[in-house]
Amino acid sequence: MIAHLRGRDxxxxxxGLTGRRxxxxxxxxxxxxxxxxxxxxxxxxxxxxxxxxLVQALTARRIVAEETVGGLKVCRICARSVxxxxxxxxxxxxxxxxxxxxxxxxxxxxxxxxxPELPWLPTESEKVGAFEALGIHRSLxxxxxxxxxxxxxxxxxxxxxxxxxxxxxxVFVHADPGYDTSTALHSWRDRHRRLWEALREDGLSxxxxxxxxxxxxxxxxxxxxxNWTNADTAPRPAHPPxxxxxxxxxxxxxxxxxxxxxxxxxxxxGGLNGCLRRLVEVRDLLRSARPEGTIDGHSVWRSSxxxxxxx
Numbered sequence: 678m679i680a681h682l683r684g685r686d687x688x689x690x691x692x693g694l695t696g697r698r699x700x701x702x703x704x705x706x707x708x709x710x711x712x713x714x715x716x717x718x719x720x721x722x723x724x725x726x727x728x729x730x731l732v733q734a735l736t737a738r739r740i741v742a743e744e745t746v747g748g749l750k751v752c753r754i755c756a757r758s759v760x761x762x763x764x765x766x767x768x769x770x771x772x773x774x775x776x777x778x779x780x781x782x783x784x785x786x787x788x789x790x791x792x793p794e795l796p797w798l799p800t801e802s803e804k805v806g807a808f809e810a811l812g813i814h815r816s817l818x819x820x821x822x823x824x825x826x827x828x829x830x831x832x833x834x835x836x837x838x839x840x841x842x843x844x845x846x847x848v849f850v851h852a853d854p855g856y857d858t859s860t861a862l863h864s865w866r867d868r869h870r871r872l873w874e875a876l877r878e879d880g881l882s883x884x885x886x887x888x889x890x891x892x893x894x895x896x897x898x899x900x901x902x903x904n905w906t907n908a909d910t911a912p913r914p915a916h917p918p919x920x921x922x923x924x925x926x927x928x929x930x931x932x933x934x935x936x937x938x939x940x941x942x943x944x945x946x947g948g949l950n951g952c953l954r955r956l957v958e959v960r961d962l963l964r965s966a967r968p969e970g971t972i973d974g975h976s977v978w979r980s981s982x983x984x985x986x987x988x
Contacts, residue, residue, distance in 0.1 A: 679704070681797045688762040692740060697721060698731070702740070702754065706763055707799035708789045708839065709782030710754045711773070715982045716783075717752070720790060747776045749983070751783070765800050780854035780890075780983070785839050787980045788850055788888045795841040795848060804834050807842050812922045813875045814929060819868035836865075846882040846973075849873075853887065853894040862887075862901050866971060873971060878921040878963065882973035890983040902975035921963065928959045 679700060686699040694702055701720055705712045718728045732752055735741035742755045753773060760766045773779045789797060798804040821835035839850040851865050873883045887898025934942035935952050946952045
């Protein structure tokens with residue numbers, strides 16, 4: 678059983694997919710939309726010949742399209758009807774936009790299939806919903822705003838890298854396709870920093886995983902993630918349960934008032950200066966509750982199945 682699939686694989690029976698094959702297509706669709714024959718062969722425990730026949734059958738039924746990317750044959754799940762059946766029609770995985778993007782997706786997926794027991798949040802809506810259920814506002818989550826498009830809008834967790842959420846910890850995966858630099862890793866942290874702070878304030882540990890298929894990006898991730906890990910053991914002030922969550926809500930309320938979105942709060946707090954004083958108080962409380970460091974733990978993982986990708 679793969680708990681985070683939530684039985685979605687059964688929706689693929691109408692495509693003639695059952696058992697581990699259905700689970701595979703569901704996993705691949707929800708976690709990047711691409712896979713390699715080597716990944717499929719290891720998952721099924723099947724020979725290359727059997728995997729070739731399966732890929733050919735999926736291609737003939739237009740569920741999968743096979744393309745060469747970075748010197749590697751990649752299977753892309755291209756059938757919109759598959760995503761619709763999985764309740765993930767809005768997932769933007771049906772197209773390959775660049776080598777960098779597809780290798781990042783393959784690396785992310787490779788880590789997920791090696792750790793299927795973790796409670797992954799595969800889609801944008803599931804990530805947002807899970808953190809909102811903890812009382813964390815969307816404004817604290819990584820987001821990309823699209824302007825000028827026909828529908829416009831916002832995408833949360835826009836890179837789609839794996840996130841798992843347990844009762845006591847959250848796991849965030851950064852997949853480095855080999856094009857990234859230390860700046861890219863720091864940018865990833867900066868996009869997640871406020872979310873990580875909120876999780877840690879609520880008592881959850883935050884763990885970051887660096888994933889790559891080459892030694893250099895792994896060494897870089899090991900060094901940088903190690904620098905972010907909380908090494909401070911000094912005692913911090915204790916706050917009654919719910920204090921931190923209430924303080925975050927109060928900070929959001931006062932910030933909205935300062936932006937001119939809540940005149941009643943401005944009047945209640947005695948004008949703009951009163952709002953500013955209250956915001957300082959709330960932020961001081963949040964700062965006192967915040968653990969030192971950025972994350973609580975880290976690890977790195979090397980993909981052997983993708984070692985032949987030219988990057």
